[in-house]
Amino acid sequence: MRELFMYLFLLFLVLCVKSVYSTPTREQFQNCLSTKQFNSTLKNPINLTTHTLDSRVHTDFSESSSPNSSFLNLNFTSLKPILIVKPKSESEIKQSILCSRKLGVQVRTMSGGHDYEGLSYLSLSPFIIVDLVNLRSISINLTDETAWIQSGATLGEVYYKIAKTSKIHAFAAGICPSVGVGGHISGGGFGTIMRKYGLASDNVVDARLMDVNGKTLDRKTMGEDLFWALRGGGAASFGVVLSWKVKLARVPEKVTCFISQHPMGPSMNKLVHRWQSIGSELDEDLFIRVIIDNSLEGNQRKVKSTFQTLFLGGIDRLIPLMNQKFPELGLRSQDCSEMSWIESIMFFNWRSGQPLEILLNRDLRFEDQYFKAKSDYVQKPVPENVFEEVTKRFLEQDTPLMIFEPLGGKISKISETESPYPHRRGNLYNIQYMVKWKVNEVEEMNKHVRWMRSLHDYMTPYVSKSPRGAYLNYRDLDLGSTKGINTSFEDARKWGETYFKGNFKRLGLVKGKIDPTNFFRNEQSIPPLF
Numbered sequence: 001m002r003e004l005f006m007y008l009f010l011l012f013l014v015l016c017v018k019s020v021y022s023t024p025t026r027e028q029f030q031n032c033l034s035t036k037q038f039n040s041t042l043k044n045p046i047n048l049t050t051h052t053l054d055s056r057v058h059t060d061f062s063e064s065s066s067p068n069s070s071f072l073n074l075n076f077t078s079l080k081p082i083l084i085v086k087p088k089s090e091s092e093i094k095q096s097i098l099c100s101r102k103l104g105v106q107v108r109t110m111s112g113g114h115d116y117e118g119l120s121y122l123s124l125s126p127f128i129i130v131d132l133v134n135l136r137s138i139s140i141n142l143t144d145e146t147a148w149i150q151s152g153a154t155l156g157e158v159y160y161k162i163a164k165t166s167k168i169h170a171f172a173a174g175i176c177p178s179v180g181v182g183g184h185i186s187g188g189g190f191g192t193i194m195r196k197y198g199l200a201s202d203n204v205v206d207a208r209l210m211d212v213n214g215k216t217l218d219r220k221t222m223g224e225d226l227f228w229a230l231r232g233g234g235a236a237s238f239g240v241v242l243s244w245k246v247k248l249a250r251v252p253e254k255v256t257c258f259i260s261q262h263p264m265g266p267s268m269n270k271l272v273h274r275w276q277s278i279g280s281e282l283d284e285d286l287f288i289r290v291i292i293d294n295s296l297e298g299n300q301r302k303v304k305s306t307f308q309t310l311f312l313g314g315i316d317r318l319i320p321l322m323n324q325k326f327p328e329l330g331l332r333s334q335d336c337s338e339m340s341w342i343e344s345i346m347f348f349n350w351r352s353g354q355p356l357e358i359l360l361n362r363d364l365r366f367e368d369q370y371f372k373a374k375s376d377y378v379q380k381p382v383p384e385n386v387f388e389e390v391t392k393r394f395l396e397q398d399t400p401l402m403i404f405e406p407l408g409g410k411i412s413k414i415s416e417t418e419s420p421y422p423h424r425r426g427n428l429y430n431i432q433y434m435v436k437w438k439v440n441e442v443e444e445m446n447k448h449v450r451w452m453r454s455l456h457d458y459m460t461p462y463v464s465k466s467p468r469g470a471y472l473n474y475r476d477l478d479l480g481s482t483k484g485i486n487t488s489f490e491d492a493r494k495w496g497e498t499y500f501k502g503n504f505k506r507l508g509l510v511k512g513k514i515d516p517t518n519f520f521r522n523e524q525s526i527p528p529l530f
Helices: 002-021 026-034 090-103 155-165 181-186 224-230 266-278 315-325 341-348 356-360 384-394 442-458 489-500 503-514
Strands: 106-110 127-131 138-141 146-150 204-210 240-247 255-263 286-297 300-311 336-339 370-378 400-406 429-437
Touching: 026 090, 090 106, 090 127, 090 204, 090 240, 138 155, 146 155, 155 181, 155 341, 155 356, 181 240, 204 224, 224 503, 255 266, 255 341, 266 286, 266 300, 266 384, 266 400, 286 384, 300 315, 300 341, 300 384, 315 336, 336 341, 341 356, 370 442, 384 400, 384 442, 429 442, 489 503
Parallel strands: 106 127
Antiparallel strands: 138 146, 146 240, 204 240, 255 300, 255 336, 286 300, 286 400, 370 429, 400 429
């Protein structure tokens, strides 16, 4: 009898523990969203009895029901989200945050899906996804040359709206139109006019953030420390950024673009080597990036280098400048095309001549859905023989890629402590490495990832050191990850300082003040420093 009593008592304890620590269900979350406790404080509460929640919430995380993302990386697996919420108002975001806190689950925020390691839609802990796809309004004020942009807008939508409003304004951000504004700005934001106007995050003048308590803050009410952290520090670590106020850049009505493509070999190695010394020192109006990839010609792979260029001016100004600074490229007037700034976005996406409305397509996915990427910063020109080795390695792969983005100009004039993005003065260019494949098999994935890691290891002597830098918007879990909600700041320092250098400590202090529970967390979030 005593043994039976003990067994029943232990069973009772197990069931109690299980009920306390079990993952909340979809139904529990829906019930929470519909309770008066949360609805009563909101202007536009969700009424589950008058319209179907399923129109904005998904529970199956298959490809067919995945969030509106443009660049899904399916290399990594995790728990499925309890819900994928697609709010239509800020009040619905607040409900989601408050219910997540009540039920003890974390929040992932998506704005476009170009998260290289999938950290905005994957988790090892119970979580929901707040997909901001329905919050993408853009309001442009030409009087003070600013724009308010909701985080769910894509760069293509922003550029299209600017072009329809003004012929002489632009926004200093990236070239890929399907990238979400929220993630792009919060990680820094490279673009073709960054050498003159800085990164996207350098041009943010205000923001609206919903914090862990569901309170909406602007720059004045959040304070300068938190506003500093959002502009390049990975805003999803601190809350849900609802919208950004950005400065618009003035551009000429006509800009000039050209593409110069060459097969890799001794002469091309010399050209790329020469570019390293001048790319960051050229006139701020001139942006020349280098792309190294390969193509299949017949049955043989060929590695090539492409110089892709934007100049904020006409051909008549560009040719003398190139003849003076980069005569080795042999640029001629007939190689160049004058166009509007918005047409240059199409040009850099290899979509010249197509209707501008293609910029509004949020689903411009790569054909190869599986990939691995890494990044580096280069502070001294890489020896010429390195490009010979890169060529040999590229011949081993079907779809390898390296993109060299020139820095310098306005980026170098800003202090590395002015925002979380620290890779400023002294950096010549950034390297983005990528390899893609089509077959969804572990063996195939391991083969390509090993190749990528080998190339990255090979480049170690030639890139930045102490720490070796990496760009936050090219997330790389090889650098390390947050191991559970109790990960210490010291444990995260290795990967954190790779992205942020000395700014990582300040980010940890901000995190500790506004979210000590690490409620807004992904596997490379900023742990709080107390």
